[in-house]
Amino acid sequence: MATESRDVTEATETERELTMSRAMVEAIAWEMRNDEDVFLMGEDVADYGGIFSSTTGLLDEFGRDRVMDVPISETAYLGAAVGAAQAGMRPIAELMFVDFFGVAMDQIYNNMAKNTYMSGGSFSVPMVLTTAVGGTYNDAGQHSQTLYGTFAHLPGMKVVVPSTAYDAKGLMHSAIRDDDPVVYMFHKRLMGLGWMPSPSGPKTAVPKEDYTIPFGEADIKRPGDDVTVVTLGLHVHRALDAASRLEDDGIDAEVVDLRTLVPLDTDTILDSVRKTGKLLVVDEDYQSFGVTGEIIARAAEGALDDLSAVKRLAIPDVPIPYARPLEDEVIPGTEGIAETIRELHE
Amino acid sequence: MATESRDVTEATETERELTMSRAMVEAIAWEMRNDEDVFLMGEDVADYGGIFSSTTGLLDEFGRDRVMDVPISETAYLGAAVGAAQAGMRPIAELMFVDFFGVAMDQIYNNMAKNTYMSGGSFSVPMVLTTAVGGTYNDAGQHSQTLYGTFAHLPGMKVVVPSTAYDAKGLMHSAIRDDDPVVYMFHKRLMGLGWMPSPSGPKTAVPKEDYTIPFGEADIKRPGDDVTVVTLGLHVHRALDAASRLEDDGIDAEVVDLRTLVPLDTDTILDSVRKTGKLLVVDEDYQSFGVTGEIIARAAEGALDDLSAVKRLAIPDVPIPYARPLEDEVIPGTEGIAETIRELHE
Amino acid sequence: MVSVNELRTMYEQMVTARYYEEQLQEEYLVGKQPAFDISAGPIPGELHLAAGHEASGAGVCLHLRDDDTVTAPHRPHHVAIAKGVDLKKMTAEIFGRKTGLCRGKGGHMHLFDPDVNFACSGIIAQGCPPAVGAAMAAKKRNTDSVAVAFLGDGAIDQGGFLESLNLASVHDLPVVFVIEDNDWAISMPKDRVTDVEDGSRRAWGFDLPGERVDSDDAVAVAEAAGKAIARARDGNGPTLLEVQVHRRMGHFMGDAEAYRPEADIERAKQLDSIERIADDLRSHGVEDDELDEIRERAHERVDDAISWAKEQPEPSPEEAYENVFTNPPATAATDGGNEGGD
């Protein structure tokens, strides 16, 4: 029936180039080896190794007590992670698709995110909530969202969105070591799964040793002088593609990868916008009341006089549709990004 | 023990001036009288008449079959409202505080909001989700939020936020008659409760007959030429107060009451901004990735050249704290609004 | 007691469903071989096939009318077929076509057919509350319609199901919950995640009758479901049923089931509810010729539906902006429209 198991990531390691999935798992394994308090909970994280290979191999090394399959009770097990974190452990809990947040949002935002504040700092909630985000494989409206804005809007959680293997590993080390709740949103299309081929960008060289990437530092993935493109996750790669297509036309786009939404690196955005005067925000979340609005607002607050044009591309306030022509229409594509950069440049 | 029952609204009706609570209930009663398919579900909506008097008197007129107290099972009863609506009824379901959305968000946004789209229009979900929002009485982080941005961000729901009795009634008629799910967010402080005195603005003259207010039409509550203040809910009144304080200083602020977030009346915002060149957005939701960012982004997209300054006031990305000096600090106040308008005017 | 004619009906639905899944499996792999790529081929996205679940769909829906509501989970085809969902439009939907049930917007986990009051949701247990709501509507309107919510064994640990038991019970609503117990929730065996072997045991604590049908014998299912649905229709309230079924395929297409003992896979294939009901029919004197005829008719219907679906046009990109609302606002809320596809 099946031609390949879904839980197999690409096996070749050419000179320590890793897929994003491998890089994530490597960081988790390192932390689990070095800190007995780190453990993992989620649906199908044990034998299956995570539907999107976010936990491959961990069961074998760490056993069922530290790599726990849990009932399909997101409220109970995410809330249990909060309780265990408050008791001093450092749980990593996986929400299989971010689209399922609605069954457990109270634990996420009223307990996980707020208990530190509401306790006046006497409790900490050092946990990582990992979750798969994104579309491009026609899984329709309940399995294709990113919901970046939804999580970034509510205070008390740090929100991380890696776009490469290098970033994924460093950000995971930081997330696990952080004393605060971190929502770690990995894009399925970037994981390097055999059954869902990634674009070429996310697989990168990754140091063997552990390292951290501080939260709140956006990364300029491509410097440029003409137009600023602020984006994250999958769309870093689409923006990079679009930028390189425009090179021949003499348009030099700068691509800023936010990497973390909370904290948000406003300075890097403003510096870039002051230089180029033109801002395009590209996002795979719903357009209104989300990431694109916030980035544009920060630019307008901080650099209004330097700003000569702004545009945004995001999901146009419709649920993500199933059929390919429909999904392609609503998720910003390389072509659309290139076109919009060109418009801004004119 | 108690000096007054919480469920008593102000009794006097001077020439058909109504409190917002009375106006809401009047619209609901009218629709229930005229359409057998309209019924009401919620916690403490029957004998108690709604903790914030959103259903006072309805049990007496319509009986327990149409005014139903329900178990503290928001997922079950909000989902049941979706099912009943899909079966052709027109339920009104109350979520006591919007802060509780996290226990039932899946039904709200994956079923209520999306089923119309995901069914390609073959199903409709004509229901109204009523919910109390807002702070100012020191009820802390799990009972004081507005979450305007959270709901407006996710597509498929119309989002309504009345600021006066007149608007409350007209918007409620529209909400119940609408074939789509409407989230009707009423601010506790505006309801005219005896035990939580309102400012003077929300109690207005209200026609006896039924009338509708179309969604997507912002209301200019105070015209002005110097600075545009875009806001909603409680803060319409704070902005009006601020504006009248500034009159003597010769500053003429325009106050735009959004009234509905989805659909959003971009045209009225742009017209105002083109006139004044200066935009202040005031919101009682968290600042980042929410309403303020969206309004500024729309202004920047549509009227960048006319825009000489933008500012925003909202909850500064902290959970709402309990103690009065802390809550006062984070909820934008009249003084702060006036000051910021003055800064913009300079 | 189940009549011969009812056996025939169930048999037909079961062979339709089984053959449908087999054909879909082939169609799904088009473009995905030799390397499995979920986003390649005419049917992308996830696909959860229900081979081995047929007795539950057929046995329950045998007692249902078009005006009764059914909600199904992510593994919905056998239930949809037994409930009488339009097979052509359903197939077109799975192929993402414009004339599909949902105009290509829903796909296989989100099939909606208002003509027979069928809907499904990809979120675990979240079809339960809407089924309770449909039952509530029926009761308020004094009709004798009922509602049935199907869910998996993995779903019985989810709040949405558990809360629904109470709401249905306290209002004595005409709804039946049917747990399809296939022993697995993706890679998780039941005993790793759920504290009881028999899910119907949950009923006691919510004061409604609970019953488990210990095999996927369609007759046993039909009898238990018949009682439960009659109880609901007569105004006597909800019931919780659990039916033992078998997962003959991976959780979704592309699942190589590395986690699953070979013996368990074999066992699931051996316990074939379709062979059993065929034997039942034979023991009632139905000839093999007639069984063949039924089967051929079913296959033809499926083949027709699939070829019809494949001929259907895809939706045009602009349609993505339609149907967010039944009553779209005059002011375009979604004026940010995102023209550029890739």
Added chain:
Amino acid sequence: MVSVNELRTMYEQMVTARYYEEQLQEEYLVGKQPAFDISAGPIPGELHLAAGHEASGAGVCLHLRDDDTVTAPHRPHHVAIAKGVDLKKMTAEIFGRKTGLCRGKGGHMHLFDPDVNFACSGIIAQGCPPAVGAAMAAKKRNTDSVAVAFLGDGAIDQGGFLESLNLASVHDLPVVFVIEDNDWAISMPKDRVTDVEDGSRRAWGFDLPGERVDSDDAVAVAEAAGKAIARARDGNGPTLLEVQVHRRMGHFMGDAEAYRPEADIERAKQLDSIERIADDLRSHGVEDDELDEIRERAHERVDDAISWAKEQPEPSPEEAYENVFTNPPATAATDGGNEGGD
């Protein structure tokens, strides 16, 4: 068997809790009379008093150590007191003071005391999962600590509680769930919203022991809780307890209870667990003098806590920006800071 000393302990905690609620009631009404204005006076916000619930807090916490975790719901004071939460800091918190347990950020529904592992949440049933998590941590670390989650009768219909029963049961975690059944959920009588009279009945479907203590006899509570907590501590898994208590006051301050039959209010006042335990003590030979002494000591402690709290400074406005994170980011995420208060 409960010893006389244990009776003394419980009595002291119960009279402390009762007197505390009475004093808070008075303090809360300061500035709110004659017209009740929720936002006036030194203690604004909602206030849910637990007079009539004391036997449950005292009887359960009798068996708990500081390293055991307790989560409580919106009506937490009697539990907090019995668990040994710092009374002064707790009171300061309720008065919204800088030296309160939570620096004035949490208030009466959100009391956190890490020294005795106490926390509460204002969202129905949502303290259950964190209690399960604390129990999970204890088990992983091989300590013999346990966790107890308190909840109301209205909370047993909420998914967060029901899911917790399964998670605790399937992992045999050292956690006890205690339902405080006061017959009401705000204005809703139990039989209007919940399908069973005895909430502990829910346990059966989740394969854990369930027991109901049919009165708020502190001794009966202590015995049942003792068994359950010992079971948890010995590694034998979770238990569900229900305790009948009584709501002697409105749901929250300002609730005139118009919906509640006069007789029910009277009954709640008559059934006084404190008088009962005093009688128990007397029947064990404890003299009235000693009871008076205990009561006076308790009253003094409460009076001290309240006067201390009232002298404490309020937090300064800038503190609103602190404690969002334990490890605040270098880049200010919240750079939008909102200076202007009203």
